[in-house]
Amino acid sequence: MSQIAAKSRFLELCHRLHIDMGISQKWFTIIVERYGEHLRKYHTLQHLEDMFFYYDKWKPSLSKPDDVLLAIYFHDIVYDPTANDNEEKSIQLFEDFISDSCPDMTEVKRSVIYLIQTTITHLTAFDEKNDDLNYFLDFDMAILGSDEKDYREYADNIRKEYKHHSDDVFNTKRIAVLENFLKRPHIFNTDSFRDLYEDKARLNITEEIKRLKAK
Numbered sequence: 641m642s643q644i645a646a647k648s649r650f651l652e653l654c655h656r657l658h659i660d661m662g663i664s665q666k667w668f669t670i671i672v673e674r675y676g677e678h679l680r681k682y683h684t685l686q687h688l689e690d691m692f693f694y695y696d697k698w699k700p701s702l703s704k705p706d707d708v709l710l711a712i713y714f715h716d717i718v719y720d721p722t723a724n725d726n727e728e729k730s731i732q733l734f735e736d737f738i739s740d741s742c743p744d745m746t747e748v749k750r751s752v753i754y755l756i757q758t759t760i761t762h763l764t765a766f767d768e769k770n771d772d773l774n775y776f777l778d779f780d781m782a783i784l785g786s787d788e789k790d791y792r793e794y795a796d797n798i799r800k801e802y803k804h805h806s807d808d809v810f811n812t813k814r815i816a817v818l819e820n821f822l823k824r825p826h827i828f829n830t831d832s833f834r835d836l837y838e839d840k841a842r843l844n845i846t847e848e849i850k851r852l853k854a855k
Contacts, residue, residue, distance in 0.1 A: 646668075646671075646690075649692065649709075650664065650713060651668065653709055654667075656706060656712065659741040659742055667737055667740070669752075670717075670733075671713055674717045674718065675688065675716070675717070680719060680801065682797035683801070683802075686837055690782065691780060691782075693711065693788050694775075694778070695708065695712060698725075701771060701775060702771065702775060703771065704751060706748070707752050707755065707772065708775070708776050710734070710752045711755035711756055712779070714730055714737070714756060715727075715729075715755070716730060717733050718732075721801045721802050721830070727756060730756055731753050731756050731757065733829070734756065737783045750830070755773060755776050757778070757813065758773060758776075761783065771830070774829035774830050774831075778830050778833040780829045782833065784821070784827060784837070784841035784844060784845065785828070785836065785837025785838065786834070791844040791848075795848050798814075807855060811853075811855060815853065818845045818848060818852075819848050819849065822842060822845055822849075825839045827842065827845075
């Protein structure tokens with residue numbers, strides 16, 4: 641991902657929110673450092689770039705696009721594959737950002753925290769009254785409906801992030817996660833993503849399960 645483009649987007653966002661330039665610069669440095677950690681293979685700045693692609697495409701459908709953009713930047717800012725509280729710690733770091741930059745922005749804070757919280761329960765999160773939430777989750781999961789090459793690269797990178805697990809342990813847990821996706825009536829929350837990516841996502845997931853079971 642071009643750090644220049646990512647930085648420009650973040651600084652423009654902070655400018656719209658009337659955040660001091662020095663604070664904005666400091667927090668972009670933190671974002672780069674976090675998403676560049678050596679344990680990350682999929683949950684990197686490239687993942688943010690992929691989400692920005694979908695964000696730009698469906699921005700006209702969002703009621704609070706800046707809130708969604710903040711959630712994109714911060715939803716995986718803490719990521720340790722050996723931990724089970726990444727989302728909670730990401731929220732804590734976002735709260736630090738708000739306290740440091742614009743402590744009076746309570747509505748934005750509440751909105752973004754809600755978006756990040758829903759990534760904890762991706763399989764069940766859906767709110768028919770909140771298109772911002774549904775699009776945000778679809779942006780995050782869009783990789784599932786990508787072409788075969790990109791999907792296999794994603795799956796390989798997830799395996800690398802969980803290198804602390806043996807093949808048997810990883811394969812069993814990964815298959816369980818993937819099968820839960822297939823049990824859902826829909827993988828994606830919005831009609832737009834269902835129309836474009838649902839069938840491909842189900843095919844990709846089915847093929848990955850076959851590969852894992854064959855090992």
